[in-house]
Amino acid sequence: MVEPYDTGTTADCFVAAKKTFDCLIGQLTDPASASLTQDRLEEMLHEQGRELLRQLLQAHLDLRAWREQQSVLAARRDGTGLAGTDGVVRRRVEGGHHRLLATVVGTVTVTRCAWRAPGVPNVYPVDAALSLPAGRHSAGLAKLAVIETVRGSFDAAHAAINARCGSVIGKRQIEQLVAQAAVDVDAFYAAQILLPCTSSTVLALSVDAKGIAMRPEALRPATAKAAARARATFRTRLASGEKPARKRIATLGVVYDAEPAPRRPHDVIAVPGGRGGQRRPRARPRAERKWLCGSIITDPDAVIAKVFDRAEARDPAHARPWVVLVDGARHQLDLINAEAARHHISVHILIDFVHVLEKLWAAAWSLNPPAAPAAEDWVAIHALALLAGRTDQVVTALTAQATALPARRATASTPASAT
Template sequence: MEPYDTASAAGPFAASTSLFSHLIDDLHDPASQYLTHDELEELLDDRGRALLRQLLQDHLDLRAQAEESAARTVPSRPLGPDLIPRPRLEGGHPRLLATVFGKVTVSRCAWRAPGRPNCHPADAALGLPRGRHSFTLGKLAALEAVRGSFDAAAEAIGRRCGKVIAKHALEQQVLAAAGDIDAFYRARVAVPAAAATLLVISVDGKGIVMRPEALRAGTARAAKRGRAMRTRLAGGEKSNRKRMATLAAVYDAEPAVRRPHDVIAPPGGRSGDRTLRPGPKAQLTWLTGSVKRDAAEVIADAFRVVEDRDPGHRRTWVVLVDGAPHQIELITAEAARRHAPIHIVIDLVHVLEYLWTAAWCFHQAADPAAEDWVAGKALAVLAGRAEAVAAQITEAANAAGLAEADRRGADKCVQYLTGKQEYLHYEEALAHGWPVATGVIEGACRHLIADRLDITGARWGLEGAEAVLTLRAVMANGDFDRYWRFHTARERDRLYPRPEQRGFALGA
C-alpha cells in the first residue's frame, strides 16, 4: 500500500499536519516509553504550543488567500474611516500579532488612495488590536499583573506562552485593560431587592507608596523639606512617600436583630448555652477604589450605585465609617445632594481600640482584668450609654490621681466617645438589625491594596497604581470575565466603528 500523503490532503494546513504527525511519531517511538509523566507533560506542552501556533498561522494564511481572491474578483472599493473610497488594491501587507500561542503574521489586503492612510478590511474582520498584542494576551497580562509584580507576571507569561511580551509592554497592556471600568459599571443594571433589605455603604482609606512625581502636592512639598536626621525619622515625622487611596464598598444585607451580649461577651466570658444571634451577612458586594481621584468622587460613585439599587429611597441606607471627620463630611454632603436619608454608624472595632487604650491607664500590662474592664464599657456603649462611659472614665482617671502623661489614653478615649456621640447609637443599630463593624471594607483594604500594591519594594506611578487597583476591584466583584467582553467590544467599536453603531452605547 502506498503511504498516505498527509501534506497534500491537508492543503493550507499542511504545516500544522506535519507538526502533528511528527509529534505522533515521537510518541510512538520506543524511546518515549522511558519518559516519566512530567517529561511527557513538558514535551506536549512545548510541542503542543508550537502546533497551536502553527494552526493559527495556517488559518490566518487561509483567510488572507480568500480575501485577496475575493477582492480581485469582485472589488468593492471600501470606504476608509474618513468615508473616502480607496480604489487601489495591494495584497500581502503583513503585520505581526503576539498571541498566547506565540507570534504569528497576519497578511491582508490594503486598499489605497493618494494622500490617504491605507484601509485594511481584514483588520476589522479579525477585530485586531491597536498594537501587536492580542486581546487574549492582554487579558492574560492583566490577570497575572494584578496578582504579583510586573516582573513576576512577565516571567509567568513567558513560561506559558514564550517570549511574546516584554515587561514595559505588559505594563501598557494593564493600563489599557482598565480603561473601560467606569463605563462598564455605569452600564450595569442593578438587581432589585425588597424594601426591607438594608443598603450598606462603607468607606475607608489606605496609603500607597508612590514615586515622587505621583505624590499629591502637599505630600510632595513635605517630602522636599527633608528630615531632621539623615538615617531615620525623628519623633512625629512622616516618610511622606504615600498617596492616600479611597475605597468604598456597597452591599445588601438582611436585617439581623441582636443584643449587646451577642456582639461582646460579658465580663468573665460567656456561660450557659444561650444561642448567639448572628449579625447581618453581606450580599451582592460591590467594591471600588481610586488613588487618582479624590475621596469625594469615590464616595459619589458609591452613592450612585446605592441609588441605582434603590432609586425610590425605599430602603434603609446605613453608612459605616471609621470616624474620620473628612469622610463623614463628604458622606453627609453627598447624601444631602441626593436628598437621601442615611444612618451613619462608626465601626465598633475602632471604639474598642480606644477603650483598650484607656484600659492600660488603669491596669498593668497583660492584666486579665483589663479585658473584663473593656467588655463592661463596650457593653454599655452598645446599650447606648457612650456619654455615661466617657464620664465614668474621666471620673476614674481623676480618682486615681493620674498624671497628665499617664492618663493620655483615657482622655483620648473620652474625647472620641463624646465627639462621635451622634454616630454611636448602637442600641438603635442592633434593634433594627444593622451592621456595626466595617469588616467588608477593612478586608477590601487588605485584599485590594496590601496584597498587591503594598508588596515589598513597590513604588508606584499614578496611572499604574490606579489601573491595578481598579482591576483588582473588578476581580473582587466577580465581574472580570463580563468586564473583559465589554472592554474588548468597546475597543473594537473604537477601532472599527460602523455607521449603524454611531449614537448607541454598549450595555454591560
Template sequence: MVSVVGPAQASLAECEDAFAASASLFAAACAELAAPQAAVMTHAQLEDLLGARMREVTRQLFQDHLTLRARDEVRREEVVDAAGVGRSRIERGRHRILATVFGKVTVVRIAYRGAGVADLHPADALLNLPDAMHSHGLARLAAIESARGSFADACERINAVTGSGIGHRQVQELAVGAAVDIDAFYDAVVPAPCTDTTPLILSVDGKGVVIRPEALREDTAKAAAAKGGNAMKTRLASGEKHGRKRMATLGAVYDAEPAPRTVDDIFADPDRQDDAGHGAAPERRQGPKARSKWLCGSVTDTAVQVVSAVFDQAEHRDPGHRRCWVVLVDGARHQIDLIKAEARQRGVDVHIIVDLIHVLEYLWRAAWCLHDSGDASAESWVARHARVLLGGGVQQTVAALEEAARAAGLRGAQRKGIDEAVNYLSGKAEHLRYDTALERGWPIATGIIEGACRHLVKDRLDITGEPSP
C-alpha cells in the same frame, strides 16, 4: 471527528501543502522523542521539551492558516469606509505582526487604498484583529494576571506560560485597556428591586498606598526632594523613607434586608453559667446579608469625589430618599465630616455607624492597661464592656473605664490605652447607637469595604506603588 463541508472544502493534498511547515515541525518533535536521548529523560525534562516544541508547532499551525487565508483572499469589487468614501486601488502582500498566546505570527492581506484617506484591510475585520499588536488572548491573560499581583509578576507568568516575550509596559497597557468598560458595566447593571423597607447601606474607607517616586504629586515630590539633599549614601537618614504614601479612598453601596438581633447574638455573656452544665449554646441569629454590591475606589480622585460617587450610586437606587440610609465608617473624622456635608447638600438623612471591630480594638488597648500580656481573663473583660456598648451604654462604658483606671492606680503612660478608649468613645458617642442598629436589623461592621481595602489596595496596589485609574 470534525468535518468541514461546503464548496470551499480543501482536499487532503491541499491541506498537506498548506500546513507542510507545521507538519514538518511535528514530525521533528516525534523524531526527537523517538531518539535514544529521549529514552533517558525524566518526566520533567519531557514536559519541558514537549512544552517548547509543541508551542512552536501550534504557532506554526496558526501561521500556516493565516498564510492560507492570505493566499485565498479575493479582491472585493467595492470597499468604502463608514463615511462612504471608496477605495479604488489595492496593494497585495501588506504585512502586520500579531502577538498571540502561542508566539508572534505575520498576517498578510490586501490593502485597499485611496487618495488622502487611510488604507482599509477587510481581512482584519474578518479576523477581528486588535488595533495594537497583541491578541485578545494575551489581553485577557494580562487582565487576569495583573489583578493577582504586580505588573512585573504578571509579565513573568504570561511569558512562562505562553513564551510570547511580552514586556512589562505592554502588560500594563493591556490591563488598563481591559478596564475601560468597567464604568459602562456598572452603569448597565440593574440592582435587584427593593422595597422601601430595605435599608440602603453605604460605606467609605481609606487606605494608604506607597507611591513610586515618579508618580508622586508635585507638592509631595518637592518635599521629598528637599529632604533628599542630605540623604546618606548607604542608609536612610532619620525620618527618611523609601517612598511616600497616598491615600486611596474606597466606597461601597449595597442592599441588605433587615435582620434584627440582640446583644447575645453578637457576644455571649461571659458571666452566664449553664445550669445544666452540658446544654447546647443557643443558636445565634445571623446578621443582614449584602446583595447587589457596588464598589469604587481611586488613588487619583479625592475623598470628596469618591464620597460623591457613593452618594450618586445610592440616589440611583433610591432617588426619592424613601429608604433608610445607613453609612458604615471606621471612625475617621474627615470621612464623617465629608459624609455629613454630602448628605446635607442632597437633603437626605443618614444614620452613621462606626464599625464595631474598630471600637473593640480600643477596648483591647484599654484591657492591656489592666491585665498582663496573654492573660485570658482580658477576653471576658472586653466582652463585658462590649455588651454594654451594644446595649447603648456608651457613657456607662466610659465611666467604667475611668473608674477602673482610678481603682488600679494607673498614672501617665500606664493608662494610655484607657485614655485613648475614653476619648474615642466620647468623641464618637452619637455614632455608637448599636442598640438601635441591632433592633432595626442594620449591619454594624464594615467587612465589605475592609475586604476591598485588603484585597484591592493592600494586596494589589501596595506591592507595586503604581497609581490606579
C-alpha cells in the same frame, strides 16, 4: 450547498502543527520518557503544548490569508473595488502585508491584503473580520493583563503572564493595556440596568482612604516641598516619627445592595474559649450589584459626593435603609454627614468592626500585663458586648479599669469610635 475546502492547501498550512504534535507523541511514547517524573512531564507538555497551540493559530491565520488571496483574484477579474468607512472606493489590491499579533499562546503573524487608493489610508478587510486591536496585543492578552494586574503589582502581573504565555509582553505594555481597559468604566456602569429591590434591601455605602507612595515628579507642590525639607536620620530606614513626605491620599468608594441577614454576636466572633457544639454561625450578608469608584486626583469630598449621587440614583424615594460603613476617621465622618444633609437622607453609620477590635487590643495591652493569656478573652468579652449593643457599658468598664491603673491610663484607648 456548501463549497468544499481546498484540502491540499489546508494540509500545507497545518503541516508544521502536525509535525509538532507527532513529535510530542513520539516523546511521550519513547521508552526514555518512562524515567521522567510527573513534574517534568507536566512542564514539557505545558511548553510544547503552548507552541502547538501557537502553530495551530498561525496555520488558521495562514489559511484565511490564502482564501483572501483567492477572493482578491476573483475581485480583480470582476473589476470590483472596496469602499472604506470614508466612502472612498479602493480598487488597487496589494498582498503580503504583515503584522505581528501577541496572544496568550505566543506571537503570530497575520498576513492580509491591503485595498489601496491614492491619498487615503489602506483598508484591511481581514483586520475587521478578525476584530484585531489597533496595537500588537490581542484582546485575550489584554484581558489577562487586567486580571493579573488587579491581583497585585505590575511586576507580579508581568511575571505571571510570562510564566503562562511566554515572553509576549513587557511591563510598560501591561500598564498601557490596563489604562486602555479602564477608560470605559463609567460607561459600563451607566449602561447597567439594576434589578428592582424591596424597601427592606439595605443600600450600603462605604468610603475609605489610602496613602499611596508617589513618584517624585508626581508630587503636589506642597508635598514636594515637604519632601525636599525632609532630612533622614538614618541612611537605610526612617527613624521613629519620621515621614518620607511622598504619599498622596486616594479615596475609594463603593455602593451595593444587601439583603438583611440578622446575626448574633457569637456569629461574628468566637466566645471566650472558642465555639463548641455543632451549631453553625449564621450566614453573613452578601454584597450584590456593586458599583466602585476611586480617585487619587480629586479630594475626598468629591468622591463621597459621587458615592451619594450613585446611591440616590438607586433609591431616589429614600424608601430603603441607607447604611454607611467607615473606619471612624473624623474628617471622613464630617464629610459623610454633610453629604447626607445635602441629600436630605438619614443614614445609619457603622464603624468597621476590625478597627474597633484594634482599639480593644490597644486597651488590652495597656490594662493587662504584657503577653497575658487572659488578654484574648478580655478582648472577646468586650467585643461581644459591643456587638450586642452595650457600647455604654463597655466604655464605662474600660474607664473604670483605666482609673484603677493611673500609671497606664494615659495609654489606654477606649473604643469610642464604636459609639
